[in-house]
Amino acid sequence: MGIFEELKVRKGSGELLSLNELTPEKLKTMFIDEGKTDKMISQLFEVKESQITYRRKKFGISIRGSILDDFLMANSEDAKEMNEKIKLQLLDEKNLTMISKAVAHFAFRNGPIEDMHATPNNQLSEEDMKTLNKFMVNRLAYIFKLVIEERWMEFDFLIKSTDRLYGHSWDEAEPDDGETRKIIEMLLKKG
Structure with a gap:
């Protein structure tokens, strides 16, 4: 279960989620790895979509940045591991x-x-x-x-x-x- 789903379960059980617990790492995982949109994340935390977009931009979290990070990683010694990880995510x-x-x-x-x-x-x-x-x-x-x-x-x-x-x-x-x-x-x- 991903971070988004875990938070959704917590919210579903009555917990009020605080935007303060949305770390850059969690936001990046939800946005990049789990493919959740700013709107979906904002609804989860019951805040305006613009707050999530601002937070994402503030921390430099973008699809373009992720693609560049992956590409740069492919030129390193971890290329095979990264390639396999992407293959498993994609396929x-x-x-x-x-x-x-x-x-x-x-x-x-x-x-x-x-x-x-x-x-x-x-x-x-x-x-x-x-x-x-x-x-x-x-x-x-x-x-x-x-x-x-x-x-x-x-x-x-x-x-x-x-x-x-x-x-x-x-x-x-x-x-x-x-x-x-x-x-x-x-x-x-x-x-």
């Missing part, structure tokens, strides 16, 4: 929708399909885009579910059976990070 069934949507945007929506949708002659309607987005997210969700649940035989079958039937005339894959590395390096220079 959880509760993250299936988030992962699928993010990858669909990265690999599909933020590419040529968006140009086709946004052109003046509107080759793809809003309904077409909704249908395509839903299809992509659901298919990716299935793939990531196989990975998260470590259903490697089923994943192997999917890959090999699809590869045997389709894509033989396509170009070889060329990994494209969408300038992710460049953005991280730029953020590191600013920080």
Whole structure:
């Protein structure tokens, strides 16, 4: 059980939570590791959302800062341990929708399909885009579910059976990070 849930249980049993007990460490854990929003935390402590936002900024707790911390850590001797920790946090069934949507945007929506949708002659309607987005997210969700649940035989079958039937005339894959590395390096220079 995480810090947020523990505090929620205490509150549920009638305890009045004090903002004074919200240490920077607890706030960081709830916001970064447990993914709780300022609004959720403010409701827990029965204070204005702006008080939580102010407190978070005061202590330098941000998603960007967390990403940079993780990236910097990856260049240290603790890289393997940090990488495994992130893998375990990320590859959880509760993250299936988030992962699928993010990858669909990265690999599909933020590419040529968006140009086709946004052109003046509107080759793809809003309904077409909704249908395509839903299809992509659901298919990716299935793939990531196989990975998260470590259903490697089923994943192997999917890959090999699809590869045997389709894509033989396509170009070889060329990994494209969408300038992710460049953005991280730029953020590191600013920080």
